[in-house]
Amino acid sequence: QGTPRLALKSLARRGDPLAQLLCTPQGMHDPYPLIESVRAQGPMVRGPLGWSTADYELCRMILRDNTFRVRAAEGFVPRPLRSLAGAAVLPPNPVDPPSMLVMNPPEHTRLRRPVASAFTPRAVKRLHDRVVSVTAELLDRLSRSDSADLAASFAAQVPIAIISEMLGFPDEDRDTFLGWGEQFSPMLDIGLSWRATSQAISAIMEWDHYLDTHLARLRSCPGDDILSGLVEAGQLDDHELKATASLLLGAGFETTVNLIGNGIVALLEHPDQLARLHAEPDLWPNAVEEILRFDAPVQRSARIASADLDIGGVQVREGSTVVLLLAGANRDPAVFGNPEVFDVGRVNARDHLTFSTGIHACLGASLARMEATYALRALFEQFPDLQLAGPPHRTPMFTLHGFDHMPARLGTRQ
Ligand code: HEM
Numbered sequence: 001q002g003t004p005r006l007a008l009k010s011l012a013r014r015g016d017p018l019a020q021l022l023c024t025p026q027g028m029h030d031p032y033p034l035i036e037s038v039r040a041q042g043p044m045v046r047g048p049l050g051w052s053t054a055d056y057e058l059c060r061m062i063l064r065d066n067t068f069r070v071r072a073a074e075g076f077v078p079r080p081l082r083s084l085a086g087a088a089v090l091p092p093n094p095v096d097p098p099s100m101l102v103m104n105p106p107e108h109t110r111l112r113r114p115v116a117s118a119f120t121p122r123a124v125k126r127l128h129d130r131v132v133s134v135t136a137e138l139l140d141r142l143s144r145s146d147s148a149d150l151a152a153s154f155a156a157q158v159p160i161a162i163i164s165e166m167l168g169f170p171d172e173d174r175d176t177f178l179g180w181g182e183q184f185s186p187m188l189d190i191g192l193s194w195r196a197t198s199q200a201i202s203a204i205m206e207w208d209h210y211l212d213t214h215l216a217r218l219r220s221c222p223g224d225d226i227l228s229g230l231v232e233a234g235q236l237d238d239h240e241l242k243a244t245a246s247l248l249l250g251a252g253f254e255t256t257v258n259l260i261g262n263g264i265v266a267l268l269e270h271p272d273q274l275a276r277l278h279a280e281p282d283l284w285p286n287a288v289e290e291i292l293r294f295d296a297p298v299q300r301s302a303r304i305a306s307a308d309l310d311i312g313g314v315q316v317r318e319g320s321t322v323v324l325l326l327a328g329a330n331r332d333p334a335v336f337g338n339p340e341v342f343d344v345g346r347v348n349a350r351d352h353l354t355f356s357t358g359i360h361a362c363l364g365a366s367l368a369r370m371e372a373t374y375a376l377r378a379l380f381e382q383f384p385d386l387q388l389a390g391p392p393h394r395t396p397m398f399t400l401h402g403f404d405h406m407p408a409r410l411g412t413r414q
Contacts, residue, residue, distance in 0.1 A: 011047075018047040018323065022189065022398055029394045031299060031401070032340070035328040043312040049302075050321035051314070054328025056335045056353070058312050062322055064358040068303035069104045071321075085198035091208035092243035094250040095187055099243040101251075101360065108359060114235055115244060116363060118166065118226045124366040127162060131371055134161045135378045143382075143413040147389055150379075150406040155260040156253065158375045162367070163252030167245060168218060168225030173210075177249060180207050185254050188399040211242050248364075256368045258297035258395075258402025259288070263376045265392050265403060266291055266342055273344045274380060284377045287344035288369055293352035294342045296327040299401045301356055327401070329353045385411025 011019035017037035021027035027034055035054050038045055043055040053059060062068050082088055090096055097103060100111040117123065138157050142148050160174045169177070183203035186196045215231065215238075222228035227245055230236055236244060267274045267287075277283055301324045309316045316322065330352045331339035343349075355362035362368070380386065386408060393405040 016047060017041075018045065018049070018052050021325075022049075025396070027398050028396050028401075031327060031398065032331065035325055035331065038325060039328060039332075044314045044316070044322075046314075047323075049323055051311075051316060052323035052325060053312065054325040054332065055312065056329040056332035059324045059326060059329040059353055060357055062303055062311070062324060063301070063353070063356055063360070066105070066359065067306050067309060068322065069306050070102050070108075070360065071302070071304055081194060081197045082201070084194055085201045087201045087205070090201065091204055092239050092246055093184070093187075093204045093207075094243070094247040096243070098240045099247045101247055105359065111236070111240060111244060112359075112363065114230060114233060115226060115248065118229075119363045119367060121366045124370050127166075127367070128370060128374070130162060130165065131158065131374050132378075134158055135375050139378060139382055139413070142410060145410075147407065147409050150264055150408045151257075151261055151392075151403050152405075154375070154379065155264065155403075155406070156257045158260065158371050159253040159256035159368075162371060163249060166225060166252070167227050167249060168223045169214065169249075176210075177253070179203075181250060181254050184250065185400050186397055189397055207246065208242065211245060215241065215245075251362075251364055252367075254400055255297045256364075256371055258400060259292060259368055259372045260375055261392075261403045261406060262295040262297060262401070263288065263291040263372060264379070264406060264408075265388070266295055267376070267380065268386070268388050270342050273342060276344055277377075277380065278384070281377065281381075283344050284373050285369070286346070286349055288373045288376065289349035289352065290342065290344050290346050291372070292354040293330045293336065293346070293349050295401065296330055296352070296354040297401055298354060298356075298399065299327040300325050300399055301360075326353045326356065382413050383410050384414060387411070 008019045008023045012024050017034045021031055021034045021038070038052060039054040043053060043058055045052050079088070082090065092098065095102060098107065098111065100108050103111060135158055138154055142153060148154070156178060160178060164171065164174050164177065180203040183199045187200040215227070218228045218231050222232060226248065227241070230241055230244065267277070273287070277287055303322050303324065305316045305318055305320050305322065308318050330336065333339055335351065336346070336348065355365040389407040389409045392403045392407070395402050395404040
């Protein structure tokens with residue numbers, strides 16, 4: 001992950017499909033032909049970053065095998081880039097230790113356990129009423145004009161409202177979080193440019209300062225939210241508390257916004273599938289699984305081999321990285337028939353790997369599913385004539401895959 005962007009760019013120019021995926025506009029806008037080129041080279045492909053795979057069984061096996069570990073030592077941003085951006089040591093953030101996302105057991109288990117209870121299907125069910133009222137407010141606001149950018153005014157708003165409340169943040173700070181998220185999330189991409197790194201680092205610095213003030217407030221006046229609970233339980237030190245808060249806030253909206261946005265576009269581009277949902281509304285939960293499979297909001301993950309291993313017929317050496325193309329696994333023809341077809345009735349849509357699997361499987365999967373199912377259904381039922389008013393614009397990122405602009409004409413509200 002520390003491979004310099006220049007090396008990736010030069011490999012991309014020479015036609016390496018993984019490098020093209022990771023750092024060219026095509027990789028960000030239309031990754032699927034490139035993913036198929038990776039698949040065509042075999043189940044395990046050697047490339048600029050070590051190994052990569054788009055094979056469903058291998059991705060699943062590697063994610064579930066604890067001989068493969070996450071990158072705890074350094075986090076995501078290479079040290080030289082950090083010091084260039086003026087921050088040799090970063091404050092706690094979602095992609096550096098001690099964020100659970102990049103920690104291995106036993107620390108991972110200790111960090112994940114205290115927050116897991118807030119995200120069980122039962123806990124998420126209790127949040128349904130809030131999702132209903134937040135969505136209703138947004139749809140009321142939308143109905144006051146004929147057109148809107150659904151990325152900013154709808155897709156982003158539902159998840160940020162819910163996760164901010166869960167963490168006890170004031171409503172009026174949501175826009176600030178959205179701004180920091182925009183600067184921060186390119187950090188998940190490999191071979192980040194210096195400019196993007198320094199922007200991401202300033203967002204982390206500002207967020208750290210904000211969080212100090214917020215935690216001090218919760219200590220003197222605890223609320224009924226996840227962070228107050230963690231402060232009171234006293235099991236996490238300050239660094240761990242801040243890394244956890246950062247991960248929950250970031251993961252809580254940066255991904256679900258793309259699930260809702262990718263869903264809006266997929267359904268508008270497949271009117272037959274939307275018509276089927278109008279006729280068979282019980283299919284909505286399955287449609288959300290199909291959106292997650294067909295156009296995954298998180299396109300990849302990675303693991304590091306902690307021993308020499310024989311995987312998919314190749315020798316993977318201890319310390320090698322394996323890039324797991326989750327979006328490719330979701331289109332593996334050995335598992336999903338006609339994988340390039342968007343089918344809201346697909347029987348095994350829920351087998352996708354978009355939420356990962358194994359010990360790092362997404363903690364917020366139930367929440368994301370609930371938010372997207374309700375928000376998409378309400379939007380399309382209340383605005384049945386909704387149309388795109390121009391081409392939607394892809395966010396220029398690979399790992400997180402969504403739209404940052406989605407101009408739409410709303411039509412009459414039902
Ligand atoms: C982990 C995807 C929504 C919280 C992950 C991972 C993926 C993922 C792929 C695992 C990465 C790996 O194995 O390396 C998604 C997608 C979402 C979504 C596609 C929405 C569509 C959420 C939400 C939350 C959340 C709403 C909650 C606030 C987390 C946390 C982890 C995680 C805390 C770390 C789990 C661990 O390391 O044990 N997510 N996520 N995610 N997600 Fe999500």
